[in-house]
Amino acid sequence: MRREQAAESVRAQWGELLQEIGTSAADRYSTGAAPPRELFAAAGAAGLHGLFLPAALGGRDADAVTWGAALEEIGYLCEDPAFPLLLSIHTSIAFLVAETGVPRLVHSYALPMARGQCVPALAFSEGTDLFSMRTRATASGSGFKLSGHKEFITGGMIADVFLTYASTERGDLVACLVEAADKGVEVTATDGFGLRTAGPAQLTLTDVSVPAERVVALTDGLSNAQTFLNSRRLSIASYVPGQMRMLLERTVTQLHKRVRYGQSLMNLPNVQAAVGRMYVALETSRAMAHRAQEHLDRGAAHPVFDPVISAAKHQVTEQALALADEAFRVLGGHAYYGDPRYGMYLRDHFGLIAGAGTQDLLEINLGLCAGRDPAPTSHPDTHKGSIRHDTPVQRHPATPGELSAHRPDRR
Amino acid sequence: MNYQRTVQIDAETLGAALEQLERRHPQMKSILRDDSGQIRRAHQIFVNGEQVRKPALDTPLKETDRVEFLTAIAGG
Numbered sequence A: 001m002r003r004e005q006a007a008e009s010v011r012a013q014w015g016e017l018l019q020e021i022g023t024s025a026a027d028r029y030s031t032g033a034a035p036p037r038e039l040f041a042a043a044g045a046a047g048l049h050g051l052f053l054p055a056a057l058g059g060r061d062a063d064a065v066t067w068g069a070a071l072e073e074i075g076y077l078c079e080d081p082a083f084p085l086l087l088s089i090h091t092s093i094a095f096l097v098a099e100t101g102v103p104r105l106v107h108s109y110a111l112p113m114a115r116g117q118c119v120p121a122l123a124f125s126e127g128t129d130l131f132s133m134r135t136r137a138t139a140s141g142s143g144f145k146l147s148g149h150k151e152f153i154t155g156g157m158i159a160d161v162f163l164t165y166a167s168t169e170r171g172d173l174v175a176c177l178v179e180a181a182d183k184g185v186e187v188t189a190t191d192g193f194g195l196r197t198a199g200p201a202q203l204t205l206t207d208v209s210v211p212a213e214r215v216v217a218l219t220d221g222l223s224n225a226q227t228f229l230n231s232r233r234l235s236i237a238s239y240v241p242g243q244m245r246m247l248l249e250r251t252v253t254q255l256h257k258r259v260r261y262g263q264s265l266m267n268l269p270n271v272q273a274a275v276g277r278m279y280v281a282l283e284t285s286r287a288m289a290h291r292a293q294e295h296l297d298r299g300a301a302h303p304v305f306d307p308v309i310s311a312a313k314h315q316v317t318e319q320a321l322a323l324a325d326e327a328f329r330v331l332g333g334h335a336y337y338g339d340p341r342y343g344m345y346l347r348d349h350f351g352l353i354a355g356a357g358t359q360d361l362l363e364i365n366l367g368l369c370a371g372r373d374p375a376p377t378s379h380p381d382t383h384k385g386s387i388r389h390d391t392p393v394q395r396h397p398a399t400p401g402e403l404s405a406h407r408p409d410r411r
Numbered sequence B: 001m002n003y004q005r006t007v008q009i010d011a012e013t014l015g016a017a018l019e020q021l022e023r024r025h026p027q028m029k030s031i032l033r034d035d036s037g038q039i040r041r042a043h044q045i046f047v048n049g050e051q052v053r054k055p056a057l058d059t060p061l062k063e064t065d066r067v068e069f070l071t072a073i074a075g076g
């Protein structure tokens, strides 16, 4: 019921705005343009961001079930396929900044973000492993000077501020806010295989001064980023089923119209079976997303890497791609050249294979979590009084990611 | 750590165990701890199979305890 109410409230309160944001999405997709920036401010003013934010930021303090249902509906309704992604990145960063509890950060950044007046983006990945980031944060006065390059930032072209992660001299990561208008900041448009309405950008930083007041995490930025990415995975798992529902309905409508040998394609049993598989893909995804949302609401989720949430992101991604595959098979050339939405959908969802934790790495991490020895002391390989370290996804030469089972050091 | 997954250590607290581990394998320090010396939150720590929700350096250990680190991290 709560889910239906949330979806209904999205339709009633923001349906028109979402339609406006989706206007000309197909044209913008071909030119690679993000939704006009003013529409984010309009959405903020209309309270859309508040749906995902705490009361302290003027938000509704909604639980994950409610905002998850709202995101699914936005994914379904909005013709701009990147909008739910951009919105959820935007509100996740506002949330993270607000969680610092630092009044200046909340006042100068989190609140304007919550109102849609300040657009944030994430500047994290840079084509290295997480212990080898090359963007440097060198202590300067009470703050830092940042230099480096971030290779692919969703929403970077419309961002006012970048949540940026950089390595300190001692090897830790700091997280801080870099403004697009800061001296030494260069934002350049970039292109990807999909999500072309997400305004992706590269960010180059040359001796950019970041005052102490803009530091979001002074130490352990690695865990700060992982916490952020954990929540990103739930947002992805939540909005994608809305886009799957849209594609399923679009496909069924088209199949009814297409006549071959005197009957609609929808009457053919093989086509019905394909639509059946698409439906299973959708419902599997929704079930996974709903379970993860409820898991978070129960307070059962691990804040840094939660297996239920990661499994949901993983499976929704796979199912979203499987659904498109079915559509391409039963729609013939139509999906390929008759309606741009299919190509957009396919390209966008391919991005989820790498985004927010690659599918491969999530599988390794999930295997590690699920594969823990349930009764370690009774296992024949157990070594009493020992420290064991399993770190599957690091590639730094010095990291235990390269540790594999060997004989223990028996002193 | 030369591909070793398990080491044996004599220590009465988690912090003391880490110090010993880092003495033997100095490269572990910046992986396990942040600049302030605290254990990074990205590491999930289990003592005898039970997850320690808020691991602290003064978490007591007794003989035969088994401490596991599980580090599930991924990119953006």
Ligand SMILES: Cc1cc2nc3c(=O)[nH]c(=O)nc-3n(C[C@H](O)[C@H](O)[C@H](O)COP(=O)(O)OP(=O)(O)OC[C@H]3O[C@@H](n4cnc5c(N)ncnc54)[C@H](O)[C@@H]3O)c2cc1C
Pocket (backbone or CB within 6 Å): A121, A122, A123, A124, A125, A126, A127, A128, A129, A150, A152, A153, A154, A155, A195, A351, A352, A354, A355, A356, A357, A358, A359, A360, A361, A364, A392, A393, A394, A395, A401, B074, B075, B076
């Ligand atoms: C649609 C999209 C949006 C994005 N948006 C942003 C954004 O807004 N901000 C941002 O900062 N970044 C963004 N990125 C970048 C994204 O964070 C990275 O692509 C992602 O973290 C993967 O990193 P990588 O590309 O370097 O892949 P790699 O780290 O090279 O991983 C590729 C593959 O290598 C293998 N591999 C890597 N490490 C290991 C290991 N330790 N053990 C075993 N196998 C391993 C796995 O098969 C893995 O899937 C985006 C990417 C996409 C596709």
